[in-house]
């Protein structure tokens with residue numbers, strides 16, 4: 001699996017990767033979608049975010065990716081309050097997280113290979129430094145034969161896998177995924193979930209929005225439910241049994 | 253670097269451009285910039301030539317003075333004029349002075365007044381003075397010499413005309429510079445408009461780049477690179493056309509160019525190099541400021 005550490009910077013394990021306090025947000029200048037959301041994602045935790053369609057799961061992820069600003073409350077990421085973060089500081093913040101968007105957000109004019117390489121290019125890495133890693137990641141998500149394919153020629157499931165490959169290629173400390181297995185069959189869904197589990201074992205903090213509450217049980221992850229603008233923690237994030245300090249992970 | 257020779261030996265894929273090309277829009281834009289650069293190059297060459305022409309004319313006027321002699325009652329006009337010419341020849345700073353005889357004066361005037369009336373016409377008695385180009389004698393010096401010789405005469409050193417020519421040349425130069433500035437402004441406006449249109453059409457792509465960690469500067473850089481390259485190549489096309497047009501005029505004008513109207517020199521064709529570079533710089537700056545303003549919500 002293509003999940004060796006790329007960056008040997010040791011994260012501070014004591015800080016909470018995400019902290020939301022009293023978060024309120026709506027698209028009409030009133031906090032109508034999210035009313036009072038409180039959430040802490042400790043370092044290395046694995047949560048599923050559930051809730052009915054339209055509950056605001058995607059909206060909550062959008063606030064965490066700094067695509068929208070909250071109307072009330074505070075957000076902190078990686079121990080830093082980002083509620084009023086200046087625009088110029090956002091890119092550096094985003095480079096530390098991997099996001100799988102519900103609508104994929106692939107670049108249709110770029111090949112599958114270039115789509116996955118995008119965050120690395122924007123980080124200033126050069127092709128000879130990332131070409132093998134990107135190729136390996138594409139093979140791992142089952143797109144080994146489709147390096148040159150343009151996204152419009154891919155099936156829904158293939159696009160989804162491409163979107164996941166791009167989100168995790170930088171081995172981000174925080175992974176936010178919005179319905180990442182919604183378009184793939186069950187077997188591929190399981191395989192992709194194993195990717196997230198592996199990244200979690202290496203220390204990534206993970207939040208996956210889904211309507212499938214069973215998944216949380218299957219993976220022994222924490223379960224959050226968003227409803228009527230409030231967030232409830234149904235199951236705390238208990239680390240999966242096999243989640244012991246990994247020899248490789250601990251070494252970094 | 254982990255070594256997998258079979259992968260390393262393969263040529264690296266060339267990364268695709270982050271912004272998709274918009275061919276139809278770019279052709280239109282390239283045509284407009286080529287035309288603007290054509291005009292800018294013409295006005296630059298025109299300004300250089302006008303400046304040179306003005307210098308030439310002013311120089312010719314400076315090298316000459318005209319003296320009108322009013323004969324005294326006891327002296328005939330031609331005699332007075334001949335005496336004046338003799339007097340002036342001796343003045344320092346005068347190369348040569350000669351009286352225009354009646355025939356020469358008549359030849360000058362015939363086209364205006366007609367042959368028939370000429371014999372009855374009282375003509376002024378003129379002396380043409382060619383001055384030393386390096387140290388020309390001043391008008392007062394000439395007047396003093398004439399007065400000392402007991403001659404009643406007025407000296408015209410053409411300073412009035414020279415001023416007029418220099419003023420006219422100055423106006424032509426200012427007009428050419430104004431045209432140049434206006435063209436540069438139009439180029440900037442066109443690029444700003446194209447940047448805004450491109451960003452509106454590609455808002456989704458910009459959003460995706462930004463969500464993947466691209467900074468505003470990075471996104472602006474993409475538009476700078478696109479429009480800078482486009483302006484450079486379109487500018488070269490326009491400037492080369494202008495250069496060809498000017499070179500053709502120069503060849504048709506023969507050895508002396510279009511002198512005295514427009515003494516174009518082949519060295520003026522350097523404007524062909526300068527204009528496209530200025531077009532590219534203008535485009536880069538316009539694209540950058542427009543993109544940054546739009547990204548930060550000020551555009």
Ligand SMILES: Nc1ncnc2c1ncn2[C@@H]1O[C@H](COP(=O)(O)OP(=O)(O)O)[C@@H](O)[C@H]1O
Nearest residue numbers: 027028033051052053054055056057058059060
């Ligand atoms: N860009 C938007 N503009 C206006 N309303 C929106 C926008 N995106 C989502 N909404 C509304 O916000 C609410 C929450 O949507 P969303 O976050 O997509 O829910 P979920 O992901 O849980 O299905 C819905 O009522 C939806 O209609």
Ligand SMILES: [Mg+2]
Nearest residue numbers: 057058102178
């Ligand atoms: Mg959603």
